[in-house]
Amino acid sequence: MAELDYRSCFGAGQDVEVQKRMLSVPKIDNLDDLIRELREAFATEYVNIERVQDLMSAYNSNPRDWIKFAKFDPHRYTRNLVDEGNGKYNLMLLAWAEGQGSSIHDHANSHCFMKVLDGSLREVRFAWPSESEEEEEKEMQIIGQTTLKTNDVTYMNDSLGLHRVENPSHTQTAASLHLYSPPFESVLLFDQRTGHKTKGKCTFWSKYGVRTPFSAISAKLDAEDYENN
Numbered sequence: 001m002a003e004l005d006y007r008s009c010f011g012a013g014q015d016v017e018v019q020k021r022m023l024s025v026p027k028i029d030n031l032d033d034l035i036r037e038l039r040e041a042f043a044t045e046y047v048n049i050e051r052v053q054d055l056m057s058a059y060n061s062n063p064r065d066w067i068k069f070a071k072f073d074p075h076r077y078t079r080n081l082v083d084e085g086n087g088k089y090n091l092m093l094l095a096w097a098e099g100q101g102s103s104i105h106d107h108a109n110s111h112c113f114m115k116v117l118d119g120s121l122r123e124v125r126f127a128w129p130s131e132s133e134e135e136e137e138k139e140m141q142i143i144g145q146t147t148l149k150t151n152d153v154t155y156m157n158d159s160l161g162l163h164r165v166e167n168p169s170h171t172q173t174a175a176s177l178h179l180y181s182p183p184f185e186s187v188l189l190f191d192q193r194t195g196h197k198t199k200g201k202c203t204f205w206s207k208y209g210v211r212t213p214f215s216a217i218s219a220k221l222d223a224e225d226y227e228n229n
């Protein structure tokens, strides 16, 4: 993956390679355009990470497109399914009320793309705890921290470490669009203080704008932790 600052993609200046790449990106006027282009980008078996990032960057967030998916819960952030991408990925909107954040988690060997649709999100990355550290109960090591603003796009996978995402604002909500390929149903959750991990199931608060019935969610839950991720 090339080292690129996507916040400057459209004003890429002298970077000819970036200019060329961005020229090949179709015009994306709304979320439906983005969904269609993403499906096309995943038509083959090969995932072109830069292409997916470019497409997500080319969409200029408009709440009119996605407000029906943005279902907030006062107790925790929500995951709302937008598109199942022909089974190759899940595209979802995460709705973050003021101050809400995720646990530290992995990405189950999947690619993870994230675009901020509204507000800003803070991402804190951690190193994987070594097996011996897990036994020692050692504080997890922070390896990076970024604040992403509206329309910023970032990419994550397990080789880059673990992360926590949070809405740092106590006065504004936030929303973000996430693409996970291949789709997954559970992740590992980590305790920052000890490095201990547990398994967490991922569930949807809503699908295609319709609230998931509680019975459908609770039937999936067992002794494992439940995590919106």
Ligand SMILES: [Fe+2]
Binding pocket: 105, 106, 107, 112, 156, 163, 165, 229
């Ligand atoms: Fe994540």
